[in-house]
Amino acid sequence: MRVLVCVKRVPAVAGRITLTEDGRAIDIRYLGFAIGPHEECAVEQAVRLVEEHGGESVVLTLGPAEAVEQLRDAMAIGVSRAIHLVTGGEEWDPESTASAIVDAIREDEAGSGPFDVLLLGNEAGDTGGYQVAVRVGRALGRPVVTGVKGMAVADGVVRSEQEAEGGRDVYEIPLPAVVGVLEGINLPRYPSVPGRIRARSKPVAASSPARPDQRLEMVRLVVPEGAVKQAAILGTGASAAAAVVDMFDSIGVL
Amino acid sequence: MLVLVTTADGGIDKVSLQAMTLGSTVAAGGPVHALLIGDGSDDQSLAAELGEWGAAQVHVASHPALAAFAPDAMARIVDDLAVSLDADVVVGAGTEAGNTVMARAAARAGLPFAANCTAVNPGSPVTVTRLRWGGSLLEEAVIHAGRAMLTVAPHAVTATPTGGTAVVEVFTPQLDDADLAVRVVGRVPAATGGVSLAEARVVVTGGRGVGSAAGFAPVVDLAGLLGAAVGCSRAVTISGWRPHTEQVGQTGTKIAPDLYVAAGVSGATQHMAGCSGAKRVLAINKDAEAPIMSAADYAVIGDLHEVLPAISAEIRRRRGA
Numbered sequence: 001m002r003v004l005v006c007v008k009r010v011p012a013v014a015g016r017i018t019l020t021e022d023g024r025a026i027d028i029r030y031l032g033f034a035i036g037p038h039e040e041c042a043v044e045q046a047v048r049l050v051e052e053h054g055g056e057s058v059v060l061t062l063g064p065a066e067a068v069e070q071l072r073d074a075m076a077i078g079v080s081r082a083i084h085l086v087t088g089g090e091e092w093d094p095e096s097t098a099s100a101i102v103d104a105i106r107e108d109e110a111g112s113g114p115f116d117v118l119l120l121g122n123e124a125g126d127t128g129g130y131q132v133a134v135r136v137g138r139a140l141g142r143p144v145v146t147g148v149k150g151m152a153v154a155d156g157v158v159r160s161e162q163e164a165e166g167g168r169d170v171y172e173i174p175l176p177a178v179v180g181v182l183e184g185i186n187l188p189r190y191p192s193v194p195g196r197i198r199a200r201s202k203p204v205a206a207s208s209p210a211r212p213d214q215r216l217e218m219v220r221l222v223v224p225e226g227a228v229k230q231a232a233i234l235g236t237g238a239s240a241a242a243a244v245v246d247m248f249d250s251i252g253v254l
Numbered sequence: 255m256l257v258l259v260t261t262a263d264g265g266i267d268k269v270s271l272q273a274m275t276l277g278s279t280v281a282a283g284g285p286v287h288a289l290l291i292g293d294g295s296d297d298q299s300l301a302a303e304l305g306e307w308g309a310a311q312v313h314v315a316s317h318p319a320l321a322a323f324a325p326d327a328m329a330r331i332v333d334d335l336a337v338s339l340d341a342d343v344v345v346g347a348g349t350e351a352g353n354t355v356m357a358r359a360a361a362r363a364g365l366p367f368a369a370n371c372t373a374v375n376p377g378s379p380v381t382v383t384r385l386r387w388g389g390s391l392l393e394e395a396v397i398h399a400g401r402a403m404l405t406v407a408p409h410a411v412t413a414t415p416t417g418g419t420a421v422v423e424v425f426t427p428q429l430d431d432a433d434l435a436v437r438v439v440g441r442v443p444a445a446t447g448g449v450s451l452a453e454a455r456v457v458v459t460g461g462r463g464v465g466s467a468a469g470f471a472p473v474v475d476l477a478g479l480l481g482a483a484v485g486c487s488r489a490v491t492i493s494g495w496r497p498h499t500e501q502v503g504q505t506g507t508k509i510a511p512d513l514y515v516a517a518g519v520s521g522a523t524q525h526m527a528g529c530s531g532a533k534r535v536l537a538i539n540k541d542a543e544a545p546i547m548s549a550a551d552y553a554v555i556g557d558l559h560e561v562l563p564a565i566s567a568e569i570r571r572r573r574g575a
């Protein structure tokens with residue numbers, strides 16, 4: 001089985017988001033980087049599929065030179081090799097991202113044969129576009145299931161589960177297929193030290209696609225006002241209990 | 255203006271009504287077309303309801319194969335109708351179902367797609383404000399296309415009835431086998447029991463500060479006393495201490511309880527994105543400077559392993575148990 005997983009490097013924002021002066025990007029000077037939780041689970045899923053069925057897993061990112069860090073992270077938990085579509089750091093909208101990913105898939109498949117499963121996050125951690133998986137599937141003529149929290153592959157069919165009112169909906173689609181993964185589908189493993197060392201020598205194929213005109217063009221970012229509150233301190237340590245229970249009582253939750 | 259209306263639990267889903275209101279506002283007096291897709295069972299009564307929410311005309315696409323959710327088929331119906339109406343703007347609900355169908359319709363039509371918008375300025379080009387980071391950041395964007403395909407973020411717009419009546423037109427959509435390749439073929443019932451996190455009136459959450467899986471005992475105990483759901487942060491789920499079904503946040507569950515008790519949670523934006531609907535927040539943290547303090551109404555400074563058992567003991571004492 002050949003599995004491709006797509007990941008996006010995003011700043012690991014924690015507290016309040018700070019923007020650059022022109023308001024067109026997050027101020028990343030004091031931030032680390034990561035991939036979104038859905039994608040961490042997609043990487044884990046790719047590694048598990050190959051552990052179960054044999055074959056090869058490949059991780060792909062479209063991002064700046066530094067995004068090789070996220071590719072190494074994926075290879076550290078077991079992905080075999082990487083494809084890096086190197087950008088100059090500017091944003092790519094979901095449509096142009098999908099089309100660059102499709103071109104890269106076609107090229108890789110021309111040399112190494114078709115991928116059976118393409119795994120993507122259901123939505124990117126930062127921009128939340130909710131569409132790259134669908135666009136990639138459409139362009140390649142492969143069925144796509146999104147919002148997936150459970151999946152198994154057997155006899156050329158992907159059975160996937162999606163949370164729904166009062167249970168889970170089940171889909172069965174033939175391979176080759178595209179799956180948009182949600183966090184919770186699995187519990188990703190941590191990379192081991194030997195895994196990290198091995199990842200350093202795994203191959204990364206880099207190329208630089210041209211960025212087309214953006215049809216969903218970001219103009220400006222705004223941090224929402226969100227009421228900044230001043231918490232009323234009910235006390236310190238165990239001695240606060242009576243005040244807390246008084247508060248519960250006053251708001252009617254006791 | 256075309257609005258895709260989806261259903262949940264046999265009724266029109268709430269976010270679709272919000273989409274109707276956004277659509278009516280953006281149409282500014284122009285006709286609003288609504289599209290309802292189903293197998294014909296109860297679609298007509300639902301369609302009639304949509305007049306009250308601003309639809310001038312409701313197109314009911316009825317096909318026996320649409321008894322099960324089939325996102326590509328729905329996308330084709332949206333796209334075909336948008337073309338025949340020559341719609342400038344097509345709006346759907348920013349739910350999992352609404353986003354996937356609208357993304358598929360846009361992909362089919364070769365159009366850009368803006369998910370989870372909070373505001374739309376009509377014109378050419380259409381500009382939108384949309385959510386990033388689960389709502390912790392807003393983006394203003396231009397849609398460079400002849401037709402703007404978008405969804406409205408849940409609860410960004412208040413659904414407001416307009417009190418009109420709609421013309422209802424039922425039609426049989428053109429569908430091929432390929433449109434039905436992706437569809438729901440079965441259902442796994444949920445394990446029952448426990449308070450539903452999304453619906454709970456009170457949620458008691460533990461974060462990394464809880465320290466271990468066993469450390470959750472006082473969190474679970476207090477939740478039990480309050481009839482509350484247990485929640486947790488992502489730091490907890492990725493440590494394997496609690497299941498992901500209990501995670502609150504951008505990639506977990508979004509909640510809107512009357513009271514949110516967050517113990518040992520720092521208040522990362524992605525966590526707070528899941529509980530911004532909470533009426534009141536009580537933070538229990540040993541760090542008086544933790545970011546959650548500026549999102550909380552009440553706070554206790556201290557070790558949660560002392561504070562939580564003391565609160566539970568006090569509740570038991572007052573109840574005379």
Ligand SMILES: Cc1cc2nc3c(=O)[nH]c(=O)nc-3n(C[C@H](O)[C@H](O)[C@H](O)COP(=O)(O)OP(=O)(O)OC[C@H]3O[C@@H](n4cnc5c(N)ncnc54)[C@H](O)[C@@H]3O)c2cc1C
Pocket residue numbers: 011012013014034035036037125126460461462463464486487488489490501502503504505506507517518519520521522523524525528538539540541544556557558559
């Ligand atoms: C794209 C993306 C999506 C994400 N989605 C989510 C999400 O859905 N939900 C989510 O929760 N996170 C999410 N995260 C992760 C998020 O950024 C934080 O890493 C996470 O919320 C931190 O969890 P925490 O507050 O429990 O841990 P920490 O940030 O480590 O905070 C622990 C807190 O506990 C306090 N503490 C420690 N010991 C004690 C004690 N004994 N008594 C009292 N207080 C104590 C500390 O002072 C500290 O404030 C996401 C991240 C990304 C990048």
Ligand SMILES: Nc1ncnc2c1ncn2[C@@H]1O[C@H](COP(=O)(O)O)[C@@H](O)[C@H]1O
Pocket residue numbers: 006007008009036038039060061062063094097119120121122123124125127128129130131132133
């Ligand atoms: N720059 C990128 N590089 C690689 N994969 C990406 C990129 N952007 C988006 N994706 C993939 O597409 C998924 C959905 O993204 P989106 O539709 O933009 O929310 C992400 O979770 C990734 O798996």
